[in-house]
Every structure is written in structure tokens, then in C-alpha cells.
Amino acid sequence: MIHVSALRKVYDTGVVALDGVDLDVREGEIFGVLGQSGAGKSTLLRCVNLLERPTSGTVTVDGQDLTVLGDAELRRARRRIGMIHQHFALLSSRTVAANVAFPLEVAKVPRAERRARVAELLELVGLDGKAKSYPAQLSGGQKQRVGIARALAARPKVLLSDEATSALDPGTTQSILALLRRLNAELGLTILLITHEMHVIKSICDSAAIMREGRVLESGRVHDLIARPGSQLTRELFPLPEPAPPGSLTVTFPAGQAEEPVLSGLVRKFGVDVNILGGSLEELRGVSVGRLRIRMEGEDTAAALAYLRGRGLLVEEETP
Numbered sequence: 001m002i003h004v005s006a007l008r009k010v011y012d013t014g015v016v017a018l019d020g021v022d023l024d025v026r027e028g029e030i031f032g033v034l035g036q037s038g039a040g041k042s043t044l045l046r047c048v049n050l051l052e053r054p055t056s057g058t059v060t061v062d063g064q065d066l067t068v069l070g071d072a073e074l075r076r077a078r079r080r081i082g083m084i085h086q087h088f089a090l091l092s093s094r095t096v097a098a099n100v101a102f103p104l105e106v107a108k109v110p111r112a113e114r115r116a117r118v119a120e121l122l123e124l125v126g127l128d129g130k131a132k133s134y135p136a137q138l139s140g141g142q143k144q145r146v147g148i149a150r151a152l153a154a155r156p157k158v159l160l161s162d163e164a165t166s167a168l169d170p171g172t173t174q175s176i177l178a179l180l181r182r183l184n185a186e187l188g189l190t191i192l193l194i195t196h197e198m199h200v201i202k203s204i205c206d207s208a209a210i211m212r213e214g215r216v217l218e219s220g221r222v223h224d225l226i227a228r229p230g231s232q233l234t235r236e237l238f239p240l241p242e243p244a245p246p247g248s249l250t251v252t253f254p255a256g257q258a259e260e261p262v263l264s265g266l267v268r269k270f271g272v273d274v275n276i277l278g279g280s281l282e283e284l285r286g287v288s289v290g291r292l293r294i295r296m297e298g299e300d301t302a303a304a305l306a307y308l309r310g311r312g313l314l315v316e317e318e319t320p
């Protein structure tokens with residue numbers, strides 16, 4: 001649905017914000033781009049709908065290369081790409097309903113149709129009853145719901161989310177993430193989000209990329225990345241003290257494997273001693289995944305290691 005190729009953005013100041021970014025977002029998935037401040041995430045998102053013009057490279061959304069379009073064609077293409085923002089970007093002098101109606105007015109949708117669509121959208125995001133309120137009378141979570149309703153007004157296929165939950169408290173964040181997941185499932189909406197918060201990736205993303213200094217370090221389906229040796233994403237999702245102590249083993253349990261009694265099997269079958277040095281276990285979209293750092297001692301550690309690997313676990317050894 002979104003294909004970004006060799007994207008570069010050099011600002012007038014000489015700052016290289018994007019330094020050759022490739023990204024593929026499949027139709028109907030939630031894709032999260034993670035990175036620290038200054039990594040280039042916002043620039044990337046703004047380049048995807050051409051709010052920012054890339055210095056070079058291409059951006060294709062739903063089969064259309066946006067970098068070659070003229071102004072009028074670009075305006076039309078952008079209607080199929082909704083966007084939500086960290087600080088909501090609502091018009092304070094307009095009611096909730098008028099905020100949501102705004103893009104429909106710009107697109108010259110007739111009044112009666114507009115009204116019906118706004119009512120439908122407010123119900124969709126759980127804001128019926130708030131149509132006549134003003135943004136100042138709403139909580140942060142409610143304001144973001146207005147932002148989401150407005151972004152969906154023109155029935156886009158793609159939603160871009162610029163740190164949409166960063167200004168919200170943890171409970172409200174979860175309810176907005178749940179709403180995005182529901183919209184993704186019910187409408188088949190493809191969502192590309194940027195965040196510096198790992199828990200956003202854990203909660204709702206099917207795929208992820210990590211950015212640093214204008215480049216993508218790693219990207220792919222979250223469950224595939226977890227099964228990949230040396231994955232930076234896995235380290236960030238399941239933090240353990242780094243560097244791993246000499247002689248330790250770091251065992252990654254990919255999807256589903258964390259429920260099996262692997263360690264007790266190891267002790268029983270091979271008579272080894274297992275000392276747990278650290279661990280991190282999480283539910284990723286309903287499936288247990290985790291990392292465990294252990295030290296193993298005994299006669300038959302080589303066979304025990306082969307047993308772990310044979311069970312589909314990823315075992316990384318820190319040489320003593």
C-alpha cells in the first residue's frame with residue numbers, strides 16, 4: 001500500500017534528515033516506525049503524503065507515485081491519506097462536528113451528505129453526544145478521537161499517525177490504540193505510525209522499522225524480526241542488561257514457544273544447572289514472546305544447547 005524507495009531529504013540548512021530510506025507497508029497492516037528524537041521519523045511521515053517534498057527517491061501510495069504529481073492531482077491523492085497529530089491540530093473556534101466536517105467542506109461535499117457523514121464518524125469514534133462541544137471542553141483522548149474522525153472523513157485507505165498518543169496518559173493511550181486497532185480491522189485501514197514509545201509497537205503493530213540518523217536499521221513483521229539473530233527491535237522490546245555477561249546465554253522465545261516448559265525439560269533431560277540472570281516476557285498481540293538470560297552448567301551443556309535450538313528457540317552465546 002505504501003512503498004518508499006531510496007528516499008532522501010536534505011533540508012535547506014544542510015541537515016540530512018533522510019539518508020536513503022526504503023519501506024514497504026502492506027495493505028491492511030499497522031506499521032510502526034520507532035526511533036529517538038531526531039532520527040527522521042516526522043520527516044519520513046511528512047514525505048509520505050508529500051507535505052514535505054523529498055530531495056530524491058519515490059513515494060508510492062496505493063499504486064500511485066506521488067512524487068511526479070502536479071498540485072491538483074496531489075491534492076486529490078492526499079484525500080486518500082488521512083493524518084492525525086500529537087497535539088490534535090483542531091480548530092478551536094469550530095465545534096467538534098464542524099472540525100470533522102472541515103475536509104468534507106473543502107472537498108465540496110453537499111451539506112446534507114456532510115451532516116450524515118459527520119454523525120456516522122462521531123459514532124464510529126465513540127463521540128456521539130459531543131457534536132456541539134468545542135475542543136477546549138474535551139479531554140485529550142476525546143480531542144484525538146475528533147482528530148481521528150476528521151482524518152477518516154474522506155474515507156482514506158491510509159492513515160498516518162504522527163506520535164498520536166505521546167501527549168496522552170497511559171490509560172487514554174491504550175483506549176486510542178484500541179480504537180486504531182478496531183478501525184484497522186473494521187475498515188481495512190492501513191496505518192503507518194511513528195512513535196518513540198516501544199509499548200505502542202508492542203500493543204498494536206504488525207510490522208515495524210527502527211530508524212536512526214535518517215536510516216532504517218531494521219524492518220519487517222514484528223514476529224519475524226524477533227526470530228532474527230541480533231535483532232535491535234528484539235533488544236528494545238525485551239530489554240536485558242547489556243552487555244551480556246561472558247558465558248551467559250540469551251534465549252529468545254518466538255511466538256507461542258514461551259508457553260512451553262522448556263527449562264524444566266532441559267534440567268530433567270540433561271541434568272544441567274540453570275541459573276536465571278534476567279528475563280522479559282510480553283504479550284504481543286495476544287501471543288507470549290520473550291527473552292531470558294541464563295547461565296547453564298553441567299556435563300552435557302552442548303546437547304542441552306542443541307535441544308533448545310531444536311525446539312525453535314534462538315540461542316545467542318556470549319563467549320566466556
Ligand SMILES: Nc1ncnc2c1ncn2[C@@H]1O[C@H](COP(=O)(O)OP(=O)(O)OP(=O)(O)O)[C@@H](O)[C@H]1O
Nearest residue numbers: 011013015017035036037038039040041042043044
Ligand atoms: N523544517 C526543518 N528544517 C530543517 N531541519 C529540520 C526540519 N525538520 C526537521 N529537521 C531536522 O531533521 C532531523 C530529523 O528530524 P525529524 O523531526 O524528522 O526527526 P524525528 O525522529 O521525528 O524527531 P522528533 O521525534 O524529535 O520529532 C533533525 O536533525 C531535525 O533537526
